Amino acid sequence: MDTVIVLFTRDLRVHDHPALATACAQARHVVPLFVLDPAVPAGPRTPFLLDCLADLREHLRARAGDLVVRHGDTVTETMKLAGEVSAEAVHTSADVSALARRREDRLAAGRIPLRRFPGLTVVPPGALLPSGGGDHYRVFTPYWRAWSQYPRRAVLDPPERVPIPAGIEAGRLPGREPYTGMRGGEKAARARAERWLRLSLDEYAEGRDDLAGDRTSRLSPYLRFGCLSPLELVTKAAGAFVRQLCWRDFHHQVTFAFPEIDRRDYRPREVNWRDDQDAVQAWKEGMTGMPIVDAGMRQLAAEGWMHNRARLITATYLVKYLRVDWRIGARHFWELLLDGDVANNYGNWQWVAGTGNDTRPNRAFNPLRQARRFDPEGEYVRRHVPELAGLPADRVHEPGRQAGYPSPLHPSDPPGGRRL
Template structure:
């Protein structure tokens, strides 16, 4: 009888999971997740979300007659141990692009060769596999989004993988206990798991997706899908989501999924995306001010729309995409602080935090990455007046300002001095990069 192990990483679902579907063709299938202690303390929010995903995935697999086998330790060593204990001939794995993932793949490949076990890498983390599309004239990856989007839109997408209907574990294999559910740090973080993801997707698809292009920047309306945490952990298939959106004519939403793929191919070609600037000589003029950084992380910059975004991040483990641009631009373009400080802070709190998109977007905003206009500015007040004209978003997350009506909430320092001093809210931090014309 043929046995296959599927090492699950960021593909925690049973629907359209090519690595799982390939392993399921064997007589006996071992769905395996290895908890790596090296990753345990990076983000309490993501750890909680991950453990919810694992509990839900175990339930899904048990419905097929199988189970989720859980081990703790070095992923390569534990995977080889399970494969040898069960007599597995094959290990399947979703290909990934981060430095951690590629090192894991190389080590696993070496160990599989040493133990004469076949290793199969499968797609599944993106719509189009990173490295599939290459710019004309050579070059390993696209550096500008628009030509990548044209190539991506014209590409033939893979066929979805079938959902296994019946799985059989090898006899005598102990599934292992799931870890206890940690507390996390954000009290209003969404629930993890494929079941929650598909429930949210169903609700999302009932909306008028053709209006997404106009509505997704609206801060108080919150018309974004909020599916990014589920995509980050593979609770949803990005391919299935893209197909569903395209069928409904939601081109603007499909374009956002292409942005996600774009950064995966960037990260594949540039594995130091989180630590080194993509643009040469773009990283020479940062300052380091711990007090200013602390005000930014605490949501106490004195600029209401910035503070609202930073507080949403802490409360929900998520931030509206427009607020991400505004808060990141404020840190880098106005305070002049190093973008890597922002990468680390977002990575700690975001449920959807990953190397390609978190680091790629930070570099884009800081002017060190793939933006074709690296010197662009985001005036926070103009942004607030445009995307939160009545101040609803700000008042939602900055309770000190709930008593201020309308758009005046965005510039409380313009209130009479007696009113401003009674707010228990700070004045705006000094700008160190631009003349802060928005203060006047």
């Protein structure tokens, strides 16, 4: 084959990249492409994304290639470039969301063959089917058992050379504002993963729920943009951490089978959601009067990231205590999270709301009990809610304890909910 376009989307790396590796092995010329598409706005993720793209470009240039950057509709721009370079195929990493699937279908309907490759998950969505029938696993534990035994493909080395044809206008990457958040890109991702696996993996199972200790990997934004191969990560990791990466695959295979996950109940339930704009606003601002909830929501607003345990508590509070529709909360998380991705965000929100894959849809975490258990010294709350910084550990979690801080919004315990 003479020329192949590799269309990058959220697979922004050169290590273990099947679409790129195959193009480099089979074609004389390879054109790596990224399209900045207004239909896929990155919002507050933009500086991180631009870091990822600059870093990818550097890795490709070090291999005699480049990253061609275009602006506009992904399919139109890809087809236009394919015409210019006389491409014989387009390679891309197969994705699961409705938007990505529509994009792939439109590309596949074009003149040039589209080849979809694995790489966004450890096990490709749809590769594992439950023995009792159905097109995907609905329950995590049997999926985890099957996933653990699935034969894995080999982790691929980065290509030595990415032979881009001469004379292509590479295109400029937009400049970005000075930025103090997490640095994007494969280099930063690999350094963080290497350090974390070496120093912290062994304590993960014990420390992952420690809100103040912040002892999880914080690799999620890198996995979100594909700066790290989840397969490579799994082969280097062990124990409870691998199980969490399996949750990521689990939600991806659910989304693959149910692409409306961001809009429709996966398991429809009769719930009378309350239309309460004030409550939603207070929740978003971290002013509900429930300290652990407010701490989580303020961490999200300040950092674009929130600890998993706090995500569970804040989401539960919205849907089970304030009785607000999960779509409203999920949309807010989606807009602010650096790691916001369709499968994980909406899959987890539906799990919490009891409309998703939880086998116990009525469970509801009690925020006070959760706070005392996972933030026993009150350090997490004091860090994110300065009004409460002066309170001792035994009082900091109790609602309505400080002048200038609101009384709790929620009327009662969740009706019929089991408190944990």
